[in-house]
Amino acid sequence: MSDFTLETAKAWMSEYARVLDEKKEYLTELDSPIGDADHGTNMARGMKAAIEPANLDQPDLGSLFKKVGLALVSKVGGTSGPLYGTFFMRAGKEAGETTALDGAALSKALHAGLQGVLDRGKAELEDKTMVDAMTPALAAFDKAIGAADLAAASAAAAEAAKTGAEATTPMLAKKGRASYLGERSIGHQDPGATSTEYLFESLAASLA
Incomplete structure:
Protein backbone atom coordinates (compact mmCIF):
# COMPACT_ATOMS: atom_id res chain seq x y z
CA MET A 1 0.00 0.00 0.00
CA SER A 2 1.46 3.35 -1.00
CA ASP A 3 1.63 6.04 1.65
CA PHE A 4 -0.01 9.45 1.78
CA THR A 5 3.01 11.71 1.27
CA LEU A 6 3.76 15.40 1.60
CA GLU A 7 3.59 15.70 -2.19
CA THR A 8 0.20 13.94 -2.21
CA ALA A 9 -1.05 16.42 0.40
CA LYS A 10 0.09 19.35 -1.73
CA ALA A 11 -1.66 17.82 -4.74
CA TRP A 12 -4.81 17.36 -2.61
CA MET A 13 -4.83 21.00 -1.54
CA SER A 14 -4.24 22.22 -5.10
CA GLU A 15 -6.98 19.99 -6.49
CA TYR A 16 -9.43 21.09 -3.80
CA ALA A 17 -8.71 24.73 -4.62
CA ARG A 18 -9.26 24.01 -8.31
CA VAL A 19 -12.58 22.22 -7.71
CA LEU A 20 -13.87 24.93 -5.37
CA ASP A 21 -13.09 27.59 -7.97
CA GLU A 22 -14.89 25.50 -10.60
CA LYS A 23 -17.90 24.86 -8.35
CA LYS A 24 -18.10 28.19 -6.52
CA GLU A 25 -21.20 29.38 -8.38
CA TYR A 26 -23.01 26.10 -7.70
CA LEU A 27 -22.08 26.21 -4.00
CA THR A 28 -23.32 29.79 -3.80
CA GLU A 29 -26.52 28.72 -5.54
CA LEU A 30 -27.02 26.07 -2.85
CA ASP A 31 -26.28 28.64 -0.15
CA SER A 32 -28.65 31.29 -1.48
CA PRO A 33 -31.96 29.92 -0.10
CA ILE A 34 -30.61 28.83 3.30
CA GLY A 35 -27.47 30.89 3.97
CA ASP A 36 -25.65 34.09 3.06
CA ALA A 37 -25.14 33.17 -0.63
CA ASP A 38 -21.37 33.34 -0.23
CA HIS A 39 -20.17 29.82 0.60
CA GLY A 40 -18.75 29.18 -2.85
CA THR A 41 -16.91 32.46 -3.23
CA ASN A 42 -15.64 32.35 0.35
CA MET A 43 -14.31 28.80 0.12
CA ALA A 44 -12.74 29.38 -3.29
CA ARG A 45 -11.01 32.52 -2.00
CA GLY A 46 -9.82 30.73 1.13
CA MET A 47 -8.31 27.77 -0.68
CA LYS A 48 -6.70 30.03 -3.27
CA ALA A 49 -4.89 31.70 -0.38
CA ALA A 50 -4.16 28.35 1.25
CA ILE A 51 -2.20 27.06 -1.75
CA GLU A 52 0.08 30.05 -2.09
CA PRO A 53 3.73 28.90 -2.10
CA ALA A 54 4.36 30.35 1.36
CA ASN A 55 1.75 27.93 2.73
CA LEU A 56 2.49 24.84 0.64
CA ASP A 57 6.29 24.95 0.92
CA GLN A 58 6.44 23.17 4.28
CA PRO A 59 8.83 20.48 5.57
CA ASP A 60 6.19 18.12 6.92
CA LEU A 61 2.48 17.27 6.88
CA GLY A 62 1.77 18.85 10.25
CA SER A 63 3.14 22.21 9.18
CA LEU A 64 1.38 22.06 5.82
CA PHE A 65 -2.05 21.38 7.28
CA LYS A 66 -1.55 24.02 9.97
CA LYS A 67 -0.74 26.65 7.33
CA VAL A 68 -3.76 25.65 5.23
CA GLY A 69 -6.00 25.78 8.30
CA LEU A 70 -4.78 29.21 9.34
CA ALA A 71 -5.30 30.54 5.82
CA LEU A 72 -8.91 29.31 5.81
CA VAL A 73 -9.62 30.81 9.22
CA SER A 74 -8.29 34.20 8.11
CA LYS A 75 -9.79 34.29 4.60
CA VAL A 76 -13.17 32.49 4.82
CA GLY A 77 -16.06 34.30 6.47
CA GLY A 78 -18.89 32.91 8.55
CA THR A 79 -18.62 29.54 10.22
CA SER A 80 -16.97 27.73 7.30
CA GLY A 81 -13.53 29.27 7.83
CA PRO A 82 -13.23 28.30 11.50
CA LEU A 83 -14.68 24.82 10.85
CA TYR A 84 -12.51 23.92 7.87
CA GLY A 85 -9.55 25.65 9.49
CA THR A 86 -10.00 23.60 12.65
CA PHE A 87 -10.32 20.43 10.57
CA PHE A 88 -6.94 20.96 8.94
CA MET A 89 -5.18 22.21 12.07
CA ARG A 90 -6.34 19.23 14.13
CA ALA A 91 -5.38 16.87 11.31
CA GLY A 92 -1.98 18.50 11.15
CA LYS A 93 -1.45 18.20 14.89
CA GLU A 94 -2.22 14.48 14.67
CA ALA A 95 -0.01 13.99 11.61
CA GLY A 96 2.93 15.71 13.24
CA GLU A 97 6.43 16.20 11.86
CA THR A 98 6.32 13.47 9.25
CA THR A 99 6.33 13.45 5.46
CA ALA A 100 4.28 10.27 4.93
CA LEU A 101 1.33 8.49 6.55
CA ASP A 102 0.08 4.96 6.02
CA GLY A 103 -3.65 4.29 5.79
CA ALA A 104 -4.16 3.90 9.53
CA ALA A 105 -2.23 7.06 10.35
CA LEU A 106 -4.07 9.06 7.69
CA SER A 107 -7.35 7.84 9.15
CA LYS A 108 -6.28 9.04 12.60
CA ALA A 109 -5.40 12.47 11.21
CA LEU A 110 -8.71 12.80 9.36
CA HIS A 111 -10.66 11.66 12.42
CA ALA A 112 -8.82 14.24 14.51
CA GLY A 113 -9.98 16.82 11.99
CA LEU A 114 -13.56 15.61 12.23
CA GLN A 115 -13.40 15.75 16.01
CA GLY A 116 -12.25 19.35 15.72
CA VAL A 117 -15.28 20.14 13.56
CA LEU A 118 -17.56 18.45 16.10
CA ASP A 119 -15.95 20.29 19.03
CA ARG A 120 -16.14 23.66 17.33
CA GLY A 121 -19.49 23.42 15.59
CA LYS A 122 -21.37 21.30 18.15
CA ALA A 123 -23.23 19.63 15.27
CA GLU A 124 -24.43 16.04 15.19
CA LEU A 125 -25.44 13.74 12.38
CA GLU A 126 -28.64 14.85 10.64
CA ASP A 127 -28.26 18.46 11.75
CA LYS A 128 -27.79 19.30 8.02
CA THR A 129 -24.11 20.31 8.12
CA MET A 130 -20.73 19.23 6.78
CA VAL A 131 -20.73 16.55 9.49
CA ASP A 132 -23.35 14.65 7.45
CA ALA A 133 -20.82 14.21 4.63
CA MET A 134 -17.62 13.93 6.64
CA THR A 135 -18.76 11.26 9.09
CA PRO A 136 -19.89 8.68 6.50
CA ALA A 137 -16.83 9.48 4.37
CA LEU A 138 -14.48 8.51 7.18
CA ALA A 139 -16.57 5.47 8.07
CA ALA A 140 -16.27 4.28 4.46
CA PHE A 141 -12.55 5.02 4.43
CA ASP A 142 -12.00 2.99 7.60
CA LYS A 143 -14.08 0.10 6.29
CA ALA A 144 -12.13 -0.04 3.03
CA ILE A 145 -8.61 0.64 4.25
CA GLY A 146 -8.06 -2.84 5.67
CA ALA A 147 -8.70 -4.57 2.37
CA ALA A 148 -7.84 -1.88 -0.17
CA ASP A 149 -5.11 0.59 -1.03
CA LEU A 150 -5.33 4.27 -0.23
CA ALA A 151 -6.65 5.15 -3.68
CA ALA A 152 -9.57 2.72 -3.40
CA ALA A 153 -10.29 3.66 0.21
CA SER A 154 -10.34 7.36 -0.62
CA ALA A 155 -12.62 6.69 -3.59
CA ALA A 156 -15.01 4.91 -1.22
CA ALA A 157 -14.83 7.88 1.12
CA ALA A 158 -15.63 10.27 -1.73
CA GLU A 159 -18.66 8.24 -2.76
CA ALA A 160 -19.93 8.16 0.83
CA ALA A 161 -19.40 11.91 1.18
CA LYS A 162 -21.45 12.51 -1.98
CA THR A 163 -24.26 10.29 -0.69
CA GLY A 164 -24.11 12.05 2.68
CA ALA A 165 -24.29 15.49 1.09
CA GLU A 166 -27.28 14.51 -1.05
CA ALA A 167 -29.00 13.08 2.02
CA THR A 168 -29.06 16.55 3.63
CA THR A 169 -31.71 17.76 1.16
CA PRO A 170 -34.78 16.51 3.09
CA MET A 171 -33.28 17.35 6.49
CA ALA A 208 -5.68 7.97 -8.00
Missing part, protein backbone atom coordinates in the same frame (compact mmCIF):
# COMPACT_ATOMS: atom_id res chain seq x y z
CA LEU A 172 -34.39 20.12 8.82
CA ALA A 173 -31.41 22.38 9.58
CA LYS A 174 -30.55 22.48 13.27
CA LYS A 175 -27.29 24.43 13.14
CA GLY A 176 -26.05 27.60 11.49
CA ARG A 177 -27.95 30.29 9.62
CA ALA A 178 -30.11 27.69 7.88
CA SER A 179 -31.58 26.67 11.24
CA TYR A 180 -33.26 30.09 11.50
CA LEU A 181 -35.45 29.14 8.55
CA GLY A 182 -37.06 26.18 10.33
CA GLU A 183 -39.20 24.12 7.95
CA ARG A 184 -38.12 26.26 5.01
CA SER A 185 -34.64 24.73 5.23
CA ILE A 186 -36.10 21.40 4.09
CA GLY A 187 -35.61 20.61 0.41
CA HIS A 188 -32.21 22.24 -0.01
CA GLN A 189 -28.88 20.40 -0.12
CA ASP A 190 -26.46 21.75 2.47
CA PRO A 191 -23.61 23.73 0.88
CA GLY A 192 -21.14 22.84 3.65
CA ALA A 193 -21.81 19.13 3.18
CA THR A 194 -21.32 19.65 -0.55
CA SER A 195 -17.96 21.38 -0.17
CA THR A 196 -17.00 18.47 2.12
CA GLU A 197 -17.97 16.10 -0.70
CA TYR A 198 -15.53 18.01 -2.93
CA LEU A 199 -12.86 17.74 -0.22
CA PHE A 200 -12.96 13.95 -0.33
CA GLU A 201 -13.36 13.78 -4.10
CA SER A 202 -10.19 15.89 -4.34
CA LEU A 203 -8.41 13.54 -1.94
CA ALA A 204 -9.40 10.58 -4.11
CA ALA A 205 -8.20 12.38 -7.23
CA SER A 206 -4.83 13.13 -5.65
CA LEU A 207 -4.35 9.45 -4.75
Whole structure:
Protein backbone atom coordinates (compact mmCIF):
# COMPACT_ATOMS: atom_id res chain seq x y z
CA MET A 1 0.00 0.00 0.00
CA SER A 2 1.46 3.35 -1.00
CA ASP A 3 1.63 6.04 1.65
CA PHE A 4 -0.01 9.45 1.78
CA THR A 5 3.01 11.71 1.27
CA LEU A 6 3.76 15.40 1.60
CA GLU A 7 3.59 15.70 -2.19
CA THR A 8 0.20 13.94 -2.21
CA ALA A 9 -1.05 16.42 0.40
CA LYS A 10 0.09 19.35 -1.73
CA ALA A 11 -1.66 17.82 -4.74
CA TRP A 12 -4.81 17.36 -2.61
CA MET A 13 -4.83 21.00 -1.54
CA SER A 14 -4.24 22.22 -5.10
CA GLU A 15 -6.98 19.99 -6.49
CA TYR A 16 -9.43 21.09 -3.80
CA ALA A 17 -8.71 24.73 -4.62
CA ARG A 18 -9.26 24.01 -8.31
CA VAL A 19 -12.58 22.22 -7.71
CA LEU A 20 -13.87 24.93 -5.37
CA ASP A 21 -13.09 27.59 -7.97
CA GLU A 22 -14.89 25.50 -10.60
CA LYS A 23 -17.90 24.86 -8.35
CA LYS A 24 -18.10 28.19 -6.52
CA GLU A 25 -21.20 29.38 -8.38
CA TYR A 26 -23.01 26.10 -7.70
CA LEU A 27 -22.08 26.21 -4.00
CA THR A 28 -23.32 29.79 -3.80
CA GLU A 29 -26.52 28.72 -5.54
CA LEU A 30 -27.02 26.07 -2.85
CA ASP A 31 -26.28 28.64 -0.15
CA SER A 32 -28.65 31.29 -1.48
CA PRO A 33 -31.96 29.92 -0.10
CA ILE A 34 -30.61 28.83 3.30
CA GLY A 35 -27.47 30.89 3.97
CA ASP A 36 -25.65 34.09 3.06
CA ALA A 37 -25.14 33.17 -0.63
CA ASP A 38 -21.37 33.34 -0.23
CA HIS A 39 -20.17 29.82 0.60
CA GLY A 40 -18.75 29.18 -2.85
CA THR A 41 -16.91 32.46 -3.23
CA ASN A 42 -15.64 32.35 0.35
CA MET A 43 -14.31 28.80 0.12
CA ALA A 44 -12.74 29.38 -3.29
CA ARG A 45 -11.01 32.52 -2.00
CA GLY A 46 -9.82 30.73 1.13
CA MET A 47 -8.31 27.77 -0.68
CA LYS A 48 -6.70 30.03 -3.27
CA ALA A 49 -4.89 31.70 -0.38
CA ALA A 50 -4.16 28.35 1.25
CA ILE A 51 -2.20 27.06 -1.75
CA GLU A 52 0.08 30.05 -2.09
CA PRO A 53 3.73 28.90 -2.10
CA ALA A 54 4.36 30.35 1.36
CA ASN A 55 1.75 27.93 2.73
CA LEU A 56 2.49 24.84 0.64
CA ASP A 57 6.29 24.95 0.92
CA GLN A 58 6.44 23.17 4.28
CA PRO A 59 8.83 20.48 5.57
CA ASP A 60 6.19 18.12 6.92
CA LEU A 61 2.48 17.27 6.88
CA GLY A 62 1.77 18.85 10.25
CA SER A 63 3.14 22.21 9.18
CA LEU A 64 1.38 22.06 5.82
CA PHE A 65 -2.05 21.38 7.28
CA LYS A 66 -1.55 24.02 9.97
CA LYS A 67 -0.74 26.65 7.33
CA VAL A 68 -3.76 25.65 5.23
CA GLY A 69 -6.00 25.78 8.30
CA LEU A 70 -4.78 29.21 9.34
CA ALA A 71 -5.30 30.54 5.82
CA LEU A 72 -8.91 29.31 5.81
CA VAL A 73 -9.62 30.81 9.22
CA SER A 74 -8.29 34.20 8.11
CA LYS A 75 -9.79 34.29 4.60
CA VAL A 76 -13.17 32.49 4.82
CA GLY A 77 -16.06 34.30 6.47
CA GLY A 78 -18.89 32.91 8.55
CA THR A 79 -18.62 29.54 10.22
CA SER A 80 -16.97 27.73 7.30
CA GLY A 81 -13.53 29.27 7.83
CA PRO A 82 -13.23 28.30 11.50
CA LEU A 83 -14.68 24.82 10.85
CA TYR A 84 -12.51 23.92 7.87
CA GLY A 85 -9.55 25.65 9.49
CA THR A 86 -10.00 23.60 12.65
CA PHE A 87 -10.32 20.43 10.57
CA PHE A 88 -6.94 20.96 8.94
CA MET A 89 -5.18 22.21 12.07
CA ARG A 90 -6.34 19.23 14.13
CA ALA A 91 -5.38 16.87 11.31
CA GLY A 92 -1.98 18.50 11.15
CA LYS A 93 -1.45 18.20 14.89
CA GLU A 94 -2.22 14.48 14.67
CA ALA A 95 -0.01 13.99 11.61
CA GLY A 96 2.93 15.71 13.24
CA GLU A 97 6.43 16.20 11.86
CA THR A 98 6.32 13.47 9.25
CA THR A 99 6.33 13.45 5.46
CA ALA A 100 4.28 10.27 4.93
CA LEU A 101 1.33 8.49 6.55
CA ASP A 102 0.08 4.96 6.02
CA GLY A 103 -3.65 4.29 5.79
CA ALA A 104 -4.16 3.90 9.53
CA ALA A 105 -2.23 7.06 10.35
CA LEU A 106 -4.07 9.06 7.69
CA SER A 107 -7.35 7.84 9.15
CA LYS A 108 -6.28 9.04 12.60
CA ALA A 109 -5.40 12.47 11.21
CA LEU A 110 -8.71 12.80 9.36
CA HIS A 111 -10.66 11.66 12.42
CA ALA A 112 -8.82 14.24 14.51
CA GLY A 113 -9.98 16.82 11.99
CA LEU A 114 -13.56 15.61 12.23
CA GLN A 115 -13.40 15.75 16.01
CA GLY A 116 -12.25 19.35 15.72
CA VAL A 117 -15.28 20.14 13.56
CA LEU A 118 -17.56 18.45 16.10
CA ASP A 119 -15.95 20.29 19.03
CA ARG A 120 -16.14 23.66 17.33
CA GLY A 121 -19.49 23.42 15.59
CA LYS A 122 -21.37 21.30 18.15
CA ALA A 123 -23.23 19.63 15.27
CA GLU A 124 -24.43 16.04 15.19
CA LEU A 125 -25.44 13.74 12.38
CA GLU A 126 -28.64 14.85 10.64
CA ASP A 127 -28.26 18.46 11.75
CA LYS A 128 -27.79 19.30 8.02
CA THR A 129 -24.11 20.31 8.12
CA MET A 130 -20.73 19.23 6.78
CA VAL A 131 -20.73 16.55 9.49
CA ASP A 132 -23.35 14.65 7.45
CA ALA A 133 -20.82 14.21 4.63
CA MET A 134 -17.62 13.93 6.64
CA THR A 135 -18.76 11.26 9.09
CA PRO A 136 -19.89 8.68 6.50
CA ALA A 137 -16.83 9.48 4.37
CA LEU A 138 -14.48 8.51 7.18
CA ALA A 139 -16.57 5.47 8.07
CA ALA A 140 -16.27 4.28 4.46
CA PHE A 141 -12.55 5.02 4.43
CA ASP A 142 -12.00 2.99 7.60
CA LYS A 143 -14.08 0.10 6.29
CA ALA A 144 -12.13 -0.04 3.03
CA ILE A 145 -8.61 0.64 4.25
CA GLY A 146 -8.06 -2.84 5.67
CA ALA A 147 -8.70 -4.57 2.37
CA ALA A 148 -7.84 -1.88 -0.17
CA ASP A 149 -5.11 0.59 -1.03
CA LEU A 150 -5.33 4.27 -0.23
CA ALA A 151 -6.65 5.15 -3.68
CA ALA A 152 -9.57 2.72 -3.40
CA ALA A 153 -10.29 3.66 0.21
CA SER A 154 -10.34 7.36 -0.62
CA ALA A 155 -12.62 6.69 -3.59
CA ALA A 156 -15.01 4.91 -1.22
CA ALA A 157 -14.83 7.88 1.12
CA ALA A 158 -15.63 10.27 -1.73
CA GLU A 159 -18.66 8.24 -2.76
CA ALA A 160 -19.93 8.16 0.83
CA ALA A 161 -19.40 11.91 1.18
CA LYS A 162 -21.45 12.51 -1.98
CA THR A 163 -24.26 10.29 -0.69
CA GLY A 164 -24.11 12.05 2.68
CA ALA A 165 -24.29 15.49 1.09
CA GLU A 166 -27.28 14.51 -1.05
CA ALA A 167 -29.00 13.08 2.02
CA THR A 168 -29.06 16.55 3.63
CA THR A 169 -31.71 17.76 1.16
CA PRO A 170 -34.78 16.51 3.09
CA MET A 171 -33.28 17.35 6.49
CA LEU A 172 -34.39 20.12 8.82
CA ALA A 173 -31.41 22.38 9.58
CA LYS A 174 -30.55 22.48 13.27
CA LYS A 175 -27.29 24.43 13.14
CA GLY A 176 -26.05 27.60 11.49
CA ARG A 177 -27.95 30.29 9.62
CA ALA A 178 -30.11 27.69 7.88
CA SER A 179 -31.58 26.67 11.24
CA TYR A 180 -33.26 30.09 11.50
CA LEU A 181 -35.45 29.14 8.55
CA GLY A 182 -37.06 26.18 10.33
CA GLU A 183 -39.20 24.12 7.95
CA ARG A 184 -38.12 26.26 5.01
CA SER A 185 -34.64 24.73 5.23
CA ILE A 186 -36.10 21.40 4.09
CA GLY A 187 -35.61 20.61 0.41
CA HIS A 188 -32.21 22.24 -0.01
CA GLN A 189 -28.88 20.40 -0.12
CA ASP A 190 -26.46 21.75 2.47
CA PRO A 191 -23.61 23.73 0.88
CA GLY A 192 -21.14 22.84 3.65
CA ALA A 193 -21.81 19.13 3.18
CA THR A 194 -21.32 19.65 -0.55
CA SER A 195 -17.96 21.38 -0.17
CA THR A 196 -17.00 18.47 2.12
CA GLU A 197 -17.97 16.10 -0.70
CA TYR A 198 -15.53 18.01 -2.93
CA LEU A 199 -12.86 17.74 -0.22
CA PHE A 200 -12.96 13.95 -0.33
CA GLU A 201 -13.36 13.78 -4.10
CA SER A 202 -10.19 15.89 -4.34
CA LEU A 203 -8.41 13.54 -1.94
CA ALA A 204 -9.40 10.58 -4.11
CA ALA A 205 -8.20 12.38 -7.23
CA SER A 206 -4.83 13.13 -5.65
CA LEU A 207 -4.35 9.45 -4.75
CA ALA A 208 -5.68 7.97 -8.00
